[in-house]
Amino acid sequence: MDKILINVLKEVQDNDGYISEKAMKNISVKYNVPLAKLYGVATFYAMFKIEKQGEHIIEICGSPSCMLNNGQKIEDFLEKELKIEVGKTTKNKKFSLYKTSCIGCCDEAPAMLMDGKPYTNLTIEKIKKILKKY
Amino acid sequence: MQIELKTSLKALEKAKKLGPKGVLKRLDKMGVVGRGGASFPTGRKWKIALETSSDEKFVICNADEGEPGTFKDKLIIKKNAETMIEGILIAAYTIGAKRCFIYLRGEYDHLRIELETKIKEIIKKSGLAVTIEIIRGAGAYICGEETSIIQSIMGNRGHAMYKPPYPPVEGLWGKPTIVNNVETLTGVSQSILFDDWDSSLRLFSLSGNVENPGVYEFPLGVKMSKILDVVRSKNKIKAVSFGCFGGFMKIKKNMEITHENICKEGCQHGAFSMIFIDETHNIVDVSYTIAKFYTYESCGKCTPCREGTIRLLERIKQVKEGKATKKDLELLKEFAEHVQETSLCGLGQSAGNYILTGLKHFKSDYLEYLK
Structure with a gap:
């Protein structure tokens, strides 16, 4: 083939x-x-979705490296700010929030991907700014 | 770093002069082994593919660097993709393959366009009638395993298969296929061209509770104290986790990082991804993260791994929530051993390492949480 x-x-x-x-x-x-x-x-691969997604896809890194560097706080903040749980899409269909195993940015933890683009050394302030851009 | 040395198609030129058998001899002589974690001699793998007769053969460069805490292949793709691509061409030339693939993990898709441009340039310059296609991974850890990668490229779910047959005999579409890691193929080019290429140097991905995380190059046998001096930490480091799969090890400053010494601790070094954990963290909390990882990434093909990883997560959660007793810890250990002994592939066979080594070396962390 x-x-x-x-x-x-x-x-x-x-x-x-x-x-x-x-x-x-x-x-x-x-x-x-x-x-x-x-x-x-x-349905096998995490990045394939069979349901309509939000305009932007956020993938939070769930690796131990990120977890040891306040990764959980980042996840909690995103859930609170977007008013959704991981795995869901916001009401206005703007963001879908996911957690991934590791995005390979362990030396710049905590990190996430927004539409495949890495954002690293995240802080709550930094995330607020990123969300505003989209 | 040695890994950044460029070979500028001179290694391919030299390989052509050596001929396929000469290349195999050279790889053996220079001590080239796989850097994906298994350390299998590269020349021996290629020899099998070369000696298996077939109308078609394939080369796969495994850039599905999924082990949490690992980011060395990303560095190579960013800084020295040319030399890696040349390694793929040398592999194709040696075993007689015309069609090659780079399986790039979905999380590194942002590196794809630049990589594609480099592939085109280098193939054109090389004059070889070989193609290299990028396969766009879509977020499945298991696809770093060689039989899963093959299934994935063939358009199937990325399930691991029983071995034998091994890929160099029967791989993609039933034809001889070699699967080599990014770091291995880069080393292939360098070891062929440079007589002073040092086979003992390894890339270490260092992260966690440290001030200077990053990719470093150290020789095998480097002392733990030297690594700690480089990465530095605010608090005292108490443990290192080898990715998610390799288990927790106590920090012994005088320990030399060798295969044997790490095995003695019940751990596996894999691709030398070391996640450092300081004394402000409990091993059970880190284990909870790892348990979630295994549940999420189990491919679901074999029962011990599919169901076992869920049960291990439940039991770790039970400990974390202060609902476990000493007897539960014994059950946890038994369960972890059972999952490891009965699973089909490396994923399930390592899915209890973090529990077994955690209980062995950091029992007091578990005891803190008991009811």
Whole structure:
């Protein structure tokens, strides 16, 4: 097989913000992959979402390195500020909040990704400023 | 740092002069071993792929650096991707592969565009009829494991597979495939070109409760005191965790960091990711973070890991909430051993290390929490 399925799904995720049933059906026909298998793959990877997401996706790093450097405070603050729990989307559909295993910014902990872009050495003040930018 | 030395396609030139068998000999002579954690001799892995006859062979560069506390491959991709790409080309030339892949973890997607440009440039300059495609990882720790990475590229869920067959015999689409880590492939180019290349140097990812976290290069056998001098800490460091998988170790300043010494403590060094923990933290709290990590990342294929990691999280939570007794700690240990002994791949087989080493070296932290 020449086309890499995971790259195809990633493109859809990037363009549409999630992988809809309709998109899955299209991929299934185009690449001759059973829909059930496709669903299995799309739900295996943390970065693939099968439900509509907020405009921006925040991924807080949950590694021990971040946890040892006030990572929990950052998580608590984001939940309070956005008025949602991890795993949910804000009412105005602006932000979806997730926690990831590690984003590889352990030397600049605590850290998070906003739409894939790393923000590091986070403080509550810094997060307030970042949220305002989006 | 040695890892930053550029080979500027001169290593590939030299590899072509040596021929495939000559490259294998050179890698063995220079002592090149895998840097993803397993330390398997690279030349031996390549030899199997070279000797397995097939109409098609593949090379995968594993840039799915997912172990929490590890960020050395990111540094290489940022500072010396050229030399890593050259290593991929040398691998392709040696085993006779035409199609190669870099499996880049989703969390490093921000490095992708620049990497793509470098790949194009270098392939063009090399004149080889080889392609290197970037596979965009999508957030699955297990895909750092070689059989999972292969499943993922083939368009499947990233489940680990039973071995044998090993990838150099039967890998991607059933064909011989070599999977090597970013640091390994960079070292391949450097070890072929430079006669004074030092095989004992390793990249250490140092983080946690320290003032100077970062990636450092030390020789194997470096003293713990030297590492502590470099990273410095405000409070006294009491423990080091080797990523999430390698377990907790007590700080012994005179200890030399070698494979044997770390094993003696019941730990595994893996890719030398050291997360330092100071005396203001309880090991049970850090264990709770690690337990959540395992529950989240278990791929779900085998029962001991899928269910076991959830049970371990429940039991650690029980300790943390002050609801556990001494007898519960015995059960916790038994449970952790059971998960390790019966799981299919390295993920489940290491999913109890933090508990076993935590109970062994930091029992008093657990006792503090008992009801």
